[in-house]
Amino acid sequence: MTTRAETVRRAERHELTYGGRRRRFLLLRPDPGPRYRPAPLVVDLHPSGLGPAAQLRGSGLGELTARGYAVAAPQGALPYRGGWAWSLPGVPLAGEERIRDEAADVDDVGFLAALLDTLDGMLPLDPARRHLSGFSGGARLASHAAVAFGDRLASVACVGGVRRPGGPGDTAPPLLAVHGLRDDTNPYRGAAGPRWDESVPHAVARWAGAAGCAAEPVRTEPAPGVTEFRHRDAAGRGPVRLVAVASLGHAWPGTPDPLLGGHVSGTGSDAYDASAAVRDFFDEFGGEEPGGEPPAP
Template sequence: MALTACGPRDRPAPTASPPPAGTAPPAGTATHTLTAGGVRRSYEIHVPPGTGTAPRPLVVELHGGGGDNDAIERQTGFFDLADQKGFLVASPNGTGRLEDRLLTWNAGWCCGQAAQNDVDDVGFIAAMLDDIAAHYPLDTRRVYVTGFSNGAMMTYRLGCALADRLAAIAPVSGALDHDGCAPSRPVPLLAIHGTADQNVPYNGGTGAVQEERFPSERGRVDRSVTDSVGFWVRRDGCPATPAERHDGTVTRTTYTPCADGTEVVLDTIDGGGHAWPGGRKGRPRADAPAADLDATAAIWDFFARHELPHR
């Protein structure tokens, strides 16, 4: 689980009412709130310049445990890429006992107060997507989710629960720590993970979490990358034998063709730690991001290949 509690940006996005439906939204970043499961929740949305009323793809980015929506954006830089490629970005906040600090997601058996309190984060994300669709030019066939650490675990869970609404998912440094995953359709997956990750171990088991901040995570056992990715290989009806490509410290393992035009891809970073490859550290003492892979660019390239089938 990422422990990325960082301070707010120098200029936090202002809380604002969503723009009227059918109008071109202003470029920039705004914070919106909504009530989900009886709890007031918030998310940021970033709109690239030149956005009119034509439907745009949406990338949802989920922060790690202990972080917030500002922290994950500092790690990934998705807002800047969105300005270049013309897609929307939503960056929601989890929940925590300290209101705006030590936020987590209920990804199954992880993490923190969200899991302990069985917070309905699936319901919150679904409500956020409804809110965005009602006020922004959203292409509902091109909605994607990515996340880091606890946010990656939540990404897996959303792939299980909202498969009919998500065109593809991309967890980074996370595990499928959720029982009963039963996606309603095959879901394209790109997973990224370092072999030296000590927080969410590549081979599964108990990681070195900071127990003084998250004592509830003491002894947590994560699924391995092989088991987490293997679930989607089987569920998506992929061939058992993948293709492999090596580029520096990165090994790309690709399972294709899979059912309904999907694919399952794993980028393994030899020696990579618990970090967003090619990005920035979530906190000063965090692992250094691997330099051989730009995870943000790789994820968008993967997402851009997939959309929901016509129904």
Template structure:
């Protein structure tokens, strides 16, 4: 039995999908029958052993048969609704016929390891279990292709994507943005990785060490995290290209996987190419469209 299946079995979750509310794109209430969900973005609830958890699901009108799934994890202080609004994944879903799910963390945070972050870490929330149950539900109810399950996240959400990859084998690829790996990761399953980071990020420092801001994230240097995944995936030495302020370091790996580190010179703690989240946040760089970059990476890296 794979690691992911063992974890799912251990959860003993009775999953019930209940519509909560419709978003502005479609004011009709969501159908509570998971097999007959309406197109558009709707809020749902999944019951777990730790209590109900909430998420938003965007389903395009023209959904592929056995579609790919992108799990978009908001940053610390963010939310499912904010992530849906800011990062442009609904437009990708409409164009590509994929599903995008936006889970909500407890207290707007994820328990991503290393004491991070906020309420989720203090309460030792089982966010890995929650995400596994959610993915399981979508594979069953929406006929998601198990070989095309992808996870991306911003900041604390990026850290959570690493935590999920470190302890399960359900993802084909992950794409952390402006985060680092804080979870224990002694023997992860191979997975394609695209890490995107602003070289001037003061909150989660590219070269490691304590960052500024709430929580003062003290993580390892990002290059060392990427080198660990290159070893896990049995990769070639990286080929480096630079286009303007953007530097790509790409390694090709066993079974067709890929590990890539992309840095944006002058960019801070942000999702380049996105909308401004709040006035106090670093303004997003216009040097790279991160959402499109991630989708191209995901599309090229299904599970072997």
């Protein structure tokens, strides 16, 4: 069985120039096989202070290549605590009181759009099956991109960092948000200050409203200490979902990687497998074609 570290080691290293900067990204191509092409795509965004390799190891989403996906992991442009961070519109980085001067010249939403265009030129991808995932600062960037990209995204998964920029008429693709009740970096119930004010349930509720889903979610408990809130649409599906993990701190639950909080005392990271949930969510909302075969001509 291929380990997460081995999967990351086989990733291709690439660069593209955007906004006068050379930006790096990793790329995992779909495993060869008789699957329908063009392929679905996942862009996986790292948290502040880490980089693309750490995110792929922690999230385990590189395993999606076995399901026919291409997986890309880009790198932020702002040096931060030994790693990299994303430039979020109008928001300072964690632990910093003001927006950095150099952040004004970094348009990471635009960079992600350019990355999608670049990937389209590198391998056959289905434009109707693009997905974004991210943890912490990467989830916050994914939230902004979901509004800006219009219909370019099939779904978004945000772990430990979902926001809802924009208004009720802005784009709201299907969303899976996973968050810990004990998160003290991005508190579940919100906090004072411009960096993180709105509570997670309120942000998800506004997302559901923009997506045309019911305001009142259906509540279930898939595991002890885990509560799922599913906002249903007119077809009875649940395209907007929030999973709240009572014992979880600021971590990607289910990861074995300590850089994303795995097996760290007090994080509650073993209470829920976010990686499996994200993979299944992407399959449900625009993953591999059923049966893996092209439609009949």
